Amino acid sequence: MAIIEADRARENPQPETAPLIVHVVRQFLPNRGGLEDVVANLGRQTLRRGYRVRVVTLDSLFTAPDKKLPPREDIDGIEVVRIPWSGSSRYPLAPQVFRHLADADLLHVHAIDFFFDALAWGRLLHGKPMIVTTHGGFFHTRKYAAIKKIWFRTLTRASAMAYRRVVCCSASDLKQFSEIVADSLLIENGADIGKFADTASRRARRRIVTIGRFSVNKRLDHLLDAMAVLKARDPEWHLDIVGAESDLNRRDVESEIESRDLTGRVTLHVSPDNDSIRRIITEASLFASASEYEGFGLVALEAMSAGLQPVLNANDAFATLAARHPAIKLADFTSPETAATAIESAYESLSREPDIVRARLLDAARGYSWDIVAGRYIDLYRSLNIGAAESL
Structure with a gap:
């Protein structure tokens, strides 16, 4: 998002009556990566469209687990809440997530991990409507492929039943998740096309x-x-x-x-x-x-x-x-x-x-501008009766 848009989000916070989308994701800013960028860009775009946004994430980066980050922070108008965790970075355990959901209108979970399973099995505790974006599932490597397939077809399938929609961010994810959730939805990720726009060398170089x-x-x-x-x-x-x-x-x-x-x-x-x-x-x-x-x-x-x-x-x-x-x-x-x-x-x-x-x-x-992609998510939110007034 352009600097002026970030400033607008900070100067004009959404009213307390605006719907609150709580994104739950294992790693967020200041960490840098595809997952973090997706949540940050979607959060900024959602703020522009009249929603309040909170991100609940872990209180340290996997690359520096002993260096604790601030428990609360405001980033471009996004409320960031960081919670303690234990266990492996592959499946970090963070049960305090349940403490930060009471005022949510919608939970948007990112990736297939502890949060995905815990919020599914604990839905009677929090009672919130949920969607999940897959972000590749957990098949990033072929290691333990047989165990992963069994897990996917049993526990992942059962957890997915708790979600209103399973959103796949690629065609390969859609092919995979459609095997366990027939009505999986495809919304491909956006790209921050302004970040490095048109900066490559004008002369062909090796x-x-x-x-x-x-x-x-x-x-x-x-x-x-x-x-x-x-x-x-x-x-x-x-x-x-x-x-x-x-x-x-x-x-x-x-x-x-x-x-x-x-x-x-x-x-x-x-x-x-x-x-x-x-x-x-x-x-x-x-x-x-x-x-x-x-x-x-x-x-x-x-x-x-x-x-x-x-x-x-x-x-x-x-x-x-x-x-x-x-x-x-x-x-x-x-x-x-x-x-x-x-x-x-x-x-x-x-x-x-x-x-x-x-x-x-x-x-x-x-064609992958976040303005376009965020619009598809807003359409999904509204289809679940989570609407907000535009505040551009």
Whole structure:
């Protein structure tokens, strides 16, 4: 949201009579990631449309569990409540969530985790109507795949019965969740297309950006393997890795870079702010992701909005986006040679028609504006008789 919109939300808070949407999500700002961005952008847009918004989340980041965040905070007009938790980051236990729901008109749960199950089984305690957005479920890696499938078809199916609607944020999620909830609804995620809008280099350059958490499923090792091939073919290639520590920390990624003799050809940027990321993007022409699993592919859309040519691993979410937007190039990143060739081909195409390619990318990204996507959520809220007066 533009700065002026954030200021308007703070200066003109919604009246106490406005409907209150309580978003429940395991991680929120100041953490950065796809899930956090979705909830923040939806919350801001919902405020503009006359609702009150609260986010109930955990009181520390998974990357720094011992550093407690403020228990309450106002972020762009969004009331943020943080609660203690225990257990694993995969399934954090936080029963105090029930203390912050009494005045809610609707609970909007994000992701399939403890909150999803606990609020379903505790619905007689809180008595609130609920919807859930899937955000990829819990199939981000193939680890424990058999157990996950059993869990999904038993406990997840039972918990889903407590929700008025199950909202899937990608076609792959819809295919999966329709197996247990026949009337699952598709509302694809929005992208903050203004954040890095049209900032990529105007001149085609052999410089690649990848953005995302340093998670095992992002397969930075595969991307670095492809980068090693590119470097051998042309030493001008450069890769900027942008993200926050997660399953992998800074030292893990640095070791992967050093082991491939890519020091000087790969630059690591740990948790930079948006202004810093924008400066990195201005020097680049391509975006690459070797991720083996994505819930939707939000970061690819943000890259497109910047004018970066995406070259993406052919996972389900990226393949769905590419089928819709031919400007996206797919590659098999399990083969370094194949991926490197795909990146070179994308660069050559961009070099021949830089303005045409850029226009296609920017046009494709516009369809995912949060203004459009939030409107679909507002329609859903109103269909559940949770309405508000517009306050633009």
